[in-house]
Amino acid sequence: MEAIYIDKHYNLVVECRQGSKKASYELYRLYSKAMLNVAFRIVGNIGEAEDVLQEAFLDAFNKLRDFRQETTFGLWLKQIVVNRSINMLRKRKLELIELEGDHLENIPDEENADDEEIQYQVALVKEAMKQLPDGYRVVLSLYLLEGYDHEEIGQILSITENTSRTQFLRAKRKLMEILNRKGKVS
Missing domain, CATH: 1.10.10.10 (Winged helix-like DNA-binding domain superfamily/Winged helix DNA-binding domain)
Structure with a gap:
């Protein structure tokens, strides 16, 4: 049995699926700032993060019929943003070097700061x-x-x-x- 998550914005998703531009705008308004922050933290460039955001929302709205409520809309959208951000980095030829066996010391957390x-x-x-x-x-x-x-x-x-x-x-x-x-x- 599939898990169905209760999403406080489910009605907006339904309206958006039915073609409501107002619902699409409202979803964008509700999630754009948080998703821009996610993209910016990954790509490190505000212009590229804005591009990622726009592409992610386009993807989400175009694939909204595929959204099956196996998670919340926000988490589903966040995954699209993360994937788009990673793709942006790959376009920049991101190279992660395979490193094996290095053990680095843990950095202690600062405590009792105001x-x-x-x-x-x-x-x-x-x-x-x-x-x-x-x-x-x-x-x-x-x-x-x-x-x-x-x-x-x-x-x-x-x-x-x-x-x-x-x-x-x-x-x-x-x-x-x-x-x-x-x-x-x-």
Whole structure:
């Protein structure tokens, strides 16, 4: 028996399937900002992220009849955005290098910082992430920000689970190097 998920925007999806431009606009309005953020975190360029967003919505609206409520509309759309973003990177000739057997130290989390300090640190980390190579930034974003596990990342990027883990660890280390070089991390 297939699982059917209750989606608070199901009625909009139904109306959109029936050709309602108003429903299409409303779905776009509800999801565009979040999906733009997903795309931007992966491709690292706002112009390309906007292109990904538009293509993803076109895909979603063209394939809406295929949406079977096996998940929510938002999760279904997010998967389209992630796939489109990865394709954008592949067009840029993203190369992930197979790395085996590297064991990197875990980076300790900072504790007991006040809200203002946390916001400052987050801003620094976001800025430093922009300096990471595409492969590192993508794996780091998919794992930390989008919630994918290494097996799923491996499937999305066509790499091994171990390569995803290694890229993630190297990305964390490189991120710390960038932040330490600037003397910004305590």
